[in-house]
Amino acid sequence: DVKVTQSSRYLVKRTGEKVFLECVQDMDHENMFWYRQDPGLGLRLIYFSYDVKMKEKGDIPEGYSVSREKKERFSLILESASTNQTSMYLCASNLGDVQETQYFGPGTRLLVL
Amino acid sequence: GQQLNQSPQSMFIQEGEDVSMNCTSSSIFNTWLWYKQEPGEGPVLLIALYKAGELTSNGRLTAQFGITRKDSFLNISASIPSDVGIYFCAGQSVAGTYKYIFGTGTRLKVLA
Secondary structure, eight states: OOOEEESOSEEEEOTTOOEEEEEEESSOOSEEEEEEEETTTEEEEEEEEEETTEEEEOSOOTTOEEEEEETTEEEEEESSOOGGGOEEEEEEEEOSSTTOOOEEOOOEEEEEO | OOOBEEEOSEEEEETTOOEEEEEEOSSOEEEEEEEEEOTTSOOEEEEEEOSTTOEEEETTEEEEEOTTSSEEEEEEOSOOGGGOEEEEEEEEETTOOSOEEEBOOEEEEEEO
């Protein structure tokens, strides 16, 4: 079974703090993705990575950065957290073929005060 | 960003009833995925569809990839209380990027 894990299920941070969200997959997948999920808006892609050290912006990259130093690990960074970044953050991965399905982690619910 | 039109937004049904939901798009897709998400959890893949017209089942779930490649539907037969959750469709464009576009979800509640 594919396993995608996220470092925290719940996080509470203050405005202006730097926040790191970690995602690890154990299936040697090429591609990894970060989404945020908000009521009524569905899932929106923040960034994705198709190889180590490679990244591409998704639909809403502003206020975020990412890091992929190892194939199994993809980090999402909020340089200076703001209240409008309060959301559910979902990491996903897939093998690499364009049609390959995505497998999701359990999510991190972030609250920025 | 682009979104899929998913309907209905929510459903309340009696246990044992069949359920149908669908997603439509103005764009052509070459892959459709259906996910279920339970409260506080990440989406779990239910069914993946790769060809126009494809009809695939997974237990009591059946999904079809529309002939026009712009829609897909998911049916759940004889619903049970554990079917409760949010069901999402996701589509991947013919352009062949790694990006998926997600529907806004159908929230299903089953009354015992």
